[in-house]
Ligand SMILES: Nc1ncnc2c1ncn2[C@H]1C[C@H](O)[C@@H](COP(=O)(O)OP(=O)(O)OP(=O)(O)O)O1
């Protein structure tokens with residue numbers, strides 16, 4: 620475990636692509652002042668930097684696959700440490716994507732106190748992503764890659780939820796409704812902490 624992050628409050632935000640993780644995290648930041656770290660955003664920033672590593676990541680992400688665990692965990696840890704002195708807590712959005720990622724995070728950083736499971740139907744996620752794709756400029760917001768991301772979500776990421784359910788820290792949030800209704804349930808889950 621890292622000393623600087625030893626007592627950090629950590630919330631994992633897990634859900635399928637397009638379920639609304641980013642939307643809800645923004646609202647949590649506004650209300651609670653938590654630090655929002657999206658693994659996807661961190662990776663896209665690396666791609667945007669034009670570095671050699673970014674080029675390799677870009678190809679993987681365009682295919683809708685997962686990038687190597689060490690890469691994403693190092694990036695998250697670095698970003699957490701950079702905020703350690705000012706952060707009230709961390710929202711880790713888009714991570715863990717597979718059980719192994721959760722285990723490695725706990726070895727190198729610490730344990731989460733809550734997992735927000737943002738849940739929407741597959742057809743809802745697809746239609747939101749197709750709509751987002753009209754303006755997002757994201758190379759992975761297209762029909763073919765969306766399908767792959769969804770498949771991978773059900774195969775690799777859903778087991779993460781079962782893994783943490785055993786610890787009693789999962790709060791399932793129905794995200795089919797309007798953003799503010801979803802957020803009121805997110806807020807209840809966070810208010811229930813400690
Ligand atoms: N924890 C991770 N492990 C491995 N690869 C990751 C991880 N997080 C993101 N990636 C890579 C693979 C993803 O397809 C890509 C985009 O991630 P992300 O922005 O979280 O997309 P997503 O499919 O969850 O859509 P959204 O932003 O719509 O939630 O980056």
Ligand SMILES: Nc1nc2c(ncn2[C@@H]2O[C@H](COP(=O)(O)OP(=O)(O)O)[C@@H](O)[C@H]2O)c(=O)[nH]1
Pocket residue numbers: 634635636637638639640641642643747748750751794795796797798799801
């Ligand atoms: N109707 C509706 N749309 C939403 C909701 N949450 C997110 N969206 C839209 O769905 C798309 C994906 O949301 P985003 O937050 O990027 O999801 P993420 O992929 O899980 O990070 C965006 O275009 C949002 O505007 C919601 O609760 N209701």
Ligand SMILES: [Mg+2]
Pocket residue numbers: 640641657659
């Ligand atoms: Mg997102």
